[in-house]
Amino acid sequence: MKAAVITFPGSNCDRDMAVAVEKISGKAPIRVWHGDAALPDGLDFIALPGGFSYGDYLRSGAMAAKSPIMQSVIETAGRGVPVLGVCNGFQVLTESGLLPGALMRNIGQTYICRTVPLVVENSQSLFTSRYEAGSTICIPIAHHDGNYFADAETLDQLEGDGRVAFRYAEPVNGSQRNIAGILNAGGNVLGMMPHPERAIEDExxxxDGRALFESVFESLSVA
Amino acid sequence: MKVRIHVSLKPGVLDPQGRAVHHALEGLGFVGVEDVRVGRLIELDVADSTSDEALDEMCRKLLANMVIENYRIEKLEPKGVDA
Known part of the structure; x- marks a missing residue:
């Protein structure tokens, strides 16, 4: 399996993501810098990590979404390669148009850093096949701008198409319909505010985050 | 040419910052404040030849997030226009 973790200026969960990918897949991912013109050929999995790319200037993820490497990420995602964006990575995915909606300031105005219960809404996706639909898992969050917003029509479409992957079990940050993670129409791009890479071993x-990586990597080995 | 880009949240999009500022104004004893919306002002200094289309594209591609924000372009007096 050939995976890549992208680092933007201000990313700070890129190492955690790389460690999680290596521990679970057995192979270290390629570390890619945001200024690189293109991704390496033949990638099976791309991760956009958490952090504060470009200091969250303008809007969280807005600047990173326009960085040189993102054109290549958009093209690669278009070919069906799995892309996971966590926290700031989710913000980059919405700002780049790979996922619908936007992530706004938390409703309570505060940065929230704690472990929260999530309901697995869809266990049929590339990223969630190792979970049971309806089960509750505990994953840490750490964000200031995680308040998911989309218009009612988009939300209905997401729900109708089974594209809400994870939902907060209780209101956390003001997100519409308590959405914590969503899939693109093709099902190969997942954006989520909670950090599965911070929950891969009891230590x-x-x-509870481990099964997400196992789901993707299993789908790759079967393919 | 100086250009001001006014970026504001679309109507109907809840503004947590605006709400906090509203509470703060009330806390300071100001009465009659019905609503507060916080936006962003971006000042550009661009070549006088910059087209309206280019300014529009800058807003749509980067300066505003069209999912949640509206923008308004205000062009100030071009440089070198002396009466």
Whole structure:
């Protein structure tokens, strides 16, 4: 399996993401810099990590979404390669148009850093096949701008098409319909505010995030 | 040419910052404040030849997020126009 983790100026979860990918897949991912013109050939998986790319200037993820590497990410995602964006990575995915909606300031105005219960809404996706639909998992969040917004029509479409992957079990940050993670129409791009890469072994406080990586990597080995 | 880009949240999009500022104004004793919306002002200094289309594209591609924001372009007096 050939995976890549992209680092933007201000990313700070790129190492955690790379460690999670390596521990679970057995192979270290390629580290890609945002200024690179293109991704390496033949990638099977791309991760956009959390952090504060460009200091969250303008809007969280807005500047990173226009960085040189993103054109290549958009093209590669268009070919069906799985792309996971966590936290700032989710913000980059919405700002780049790979996922609908926007992530606004948390309703309570505060940065929230704690482990929250999530309901797995869809266990049929590339990223969630190792979970049971309707089950509750515990994953850490750490964000200021995680308040998911989309218009009612988009939200209805997301729900109708089974593209809400994870929902907060209780209101956390003001997100519309408590949405914590969504899929693109093709099902190969997942954006989520919670950090599965911070929950891959009990020593880190929990291992509920592990199955997400196992789901993707399993789908790749079967393919 | 100086150009001001006014970026504001679309009507109907909840503005947590605006709400906090509203509460703060009330806390300071100001009465009659019905609503507060916080936006962003971006000042550009561009070549006088910059087209309206280019300014529009700058807003749509980067300066505003069209999912949640509206923008208004205000062109100030071009440089070198002396009466």
């Amino acid at each position: 880190l406080g929990g291992s």
